[in-house]
Amino acid sequence: MMKSFLLCLVLLVMLGLPDSGKLGADDFASLRVSENGRFLVQEDGSGFFPVADTAWAIGWQLKRDQVERYLQRRKDQNFNTIALIAFPGVEGNVVIPNVYGDHAFKISGSGAWDPLQPITTPGKNPEDSAQYDYWDHLEYIIDTAESKGMAAILLPAWGVCVAGDWANGKATRDLIFDETSGYQYSHWIGERFKNKKNIIWMIGGDRSAVYGEKDYRKVFGAMAEGIADGVNGINQPNQEADYSTTLMSYHPRKWQPNSSEWFHNEPWLDFNSMQDQPSDQITATELDYKLLPAKPTWLFEGGYEFRRNIYKDWQIRFQSYQTVFAGGFGVTYGSMNIYHFNSAVAASDESITLDKSRKWEASLDEPGAMDMQHLFRLMTSMSNEQFLDRIPDQSLIEGSTGGMEGSEGIRSNRLQATRGSKGDYAMVYNANGRNFSVRMDRLSAPEMNAFWFNPRTGKWQVEDQDHTDRQPFKKSIPSGPAAPVQEFDPPGAEGDGNDWVLLLN
Template sequence: MLKATKTNLLKDGKPFFYLADTCWSAFTNITDEDWIYYLRKRKEQGFNALQINILPQWDASPTSLRYDPFLEVDGKWDYFHLNDAYFDHAAKLCAVAKEYGFELALVVLWCNYVPDTWASKFYAKGTMPFEAIESYVDKVHETFTKFDPIYVISGDTDFNTPLCESYYVEAANRLRQLAPDCLYTTHIKGRYTYIPKELEQNLDLLWYQSGHNHNDLAMPYKLALEMMEKYPGKPLINSEPCYEEMGFSGGKSGRWHREDIVRAAWESVLSGAGAGITYGAAGIYSWHLAGTTFGSSIGEGFATPKPWQEAIHFQGAWDYGYMAYLIGLYDLYDLVPDETLLAKENERVRVAKTSNGYALYVPYNIALKTTISLKGYKETIVDLETRYISINEFTEDTDTLPMHPFHRDVLVILER
């Protein structure tokens, strides 16, 4: 079972870097055979957690499978009549995932199921009545608590009205009463940091979403710093950076590529969100099939993804696995953002203190003047594209990190 400290997560008393893949539609769209293939692949790549929506993902890709959590009446869910077979099937998938060593982060109420959220107006099957929360949450506990999940109370939500907030507070209070030993967090909408106090006090760790909007590339680190300031003393994770090959939100032309998602990950982790990172691939989260439609005209207007059989081979997944490897190799579990190392402010270069020095993400090849003497430091430079390594030891008094020998972004480890 996972435990939370003030800065990171522990598993069996040892530091645990949360490396999750996004598979929101697992319970509704994936066959049992494909589930095994998917788990094996992500395990090979170093992932140790999965993010799944308990209820059907409102923007999932079409599927011929029919897994319904509630009775459907005249095109709308009857939230008071739960389908035991749906939850039994979901539990089966969870059991297999646990056998492969994955931790589970399960979203309880995606925003389309809650009134007055940005997505509720798009959901044709209707929002959940407040009176149905208790029986639904009881079923969630009965089905999933035995897997020691992280319960994610909200999914992609904003908190626009007291009514909306009351749903999440009710669900959190009820579930924490039933499952007090599980960890709790929320998944909030992109470029957003507000969490109601009554809900935040129920949370053990905090998530934010830098998201898929191309208008401000600073979101991964700006949101991390803002969340740290607003809600100190809890582990922080960017639970939805830009997904690999995802179209830009708002119907804008363009897609996020491998180098974009790597940048977002390192900027997040070195800016306060050091408890973990989440990977996402367009085509996996919605489990897209070739030749099917996609809801590009609703919500954030994402372009049609590649089918999951192609998306599962995107190279960025390996980059995220390599990140987790480096975190463990250099013991980067208690990172503290510290831009004071740089003599001249440079937002693109992210800096964090480590237990015995510093870690820097440097996106381009430049010399960096620091505010300290580097004499006695060992510099390890990791090329994040080729994974080549260059090592330099400072034997003379200098305050400048010279240009590194690589061509793109690097991780710099300074150790005394």
């Protein structure tokens, strides 16, 4: 099914016709890691390129009709995955309910959540408040995502509930899990949603697993085990769990070691996740890519659009294309105006300038979000064999590959190259439109055509003309052994925001 979908998508791109960019509800199949350990695939082995959006607070901030509008708009923009947290933390001194007034758990004597007492009610009719509980609403969100062909990355709890304070791991009021309670709650939520085939489980939640002498790895591991046992319908803590029925990763905090530092060899960790800024993202991606055994890696949380008003659409694009071309299997987008859905704690953990009067719905079409659909279409326009055969290869670049400027890498002139392992195609992302040269001897013989893809519009450009169908700006370039180096001059003048992708095939 996915192969026919990808073939149709290739034809649609070539013909310039619109495409849904998604699999329909009847086509969504459980995801797993590809045989080469680099990508996610569906049950039939066909590739899945996740373009995710951080919708952290959707579970308690949005009503049903708002959930529908949000997911439909993201589907229209070719997002195929959302990331959400199962329940909120403490806001000030108040344990908050969801938008319908329902609490996730009973409240303990100390005024915090009791994670071993989830509040559930018989039935789940949304028209009957006595039936429709907190967890029914979370299920509605997951089911609505699946109906639109979208995966749901579910964090059973935010990291503060396990590792306390973001900076030093000190205990806070939100810290409610140890190994025992972590396993028991995770077992419950795994069992609660065991039949949801579109869930990707994410342990962690913007926290380090180790803070000096404070080591929370066993608690996070117990949560992973609990989820797997709950999904599998068994209750045997501290036994060898079966993780073949779950897809799971770990969400670390930024500027710190990523998931591979602590969990790469753990049986429950199927793929690595990073949270870094552009200045560190390539290094982190390359580190994960070299590890054995091979596991997929990706940028799960990078710089958010409008963060401190320095991350705009260009920064969103170059961190996305660069990490994907460096070996990432997908990418996650984030907007400072979206993830909290106008929560009272909007951006409380960031030193930013944010228009808190701007409603989330007015921010759905921010430039960086709109640009993600072009990345999706580019990466899924190849055959399934080519999709699963892609590798990073900076040796394609003759001369300097460039780099980042600023402590967080908010300006870039970097060149990032990727190709098929057989050399049958290659792509180079150019962050600022400077001239560059490609070693054509690294590609298969005897010749290739060259195409300019505009990441800002999704169009192909030939002699200053935009085309919806793929058209080469140069044909029959010698390639293969002994082929000379070829210089390329991207359209427009060199400068910030004039990014391009060179496609050779």
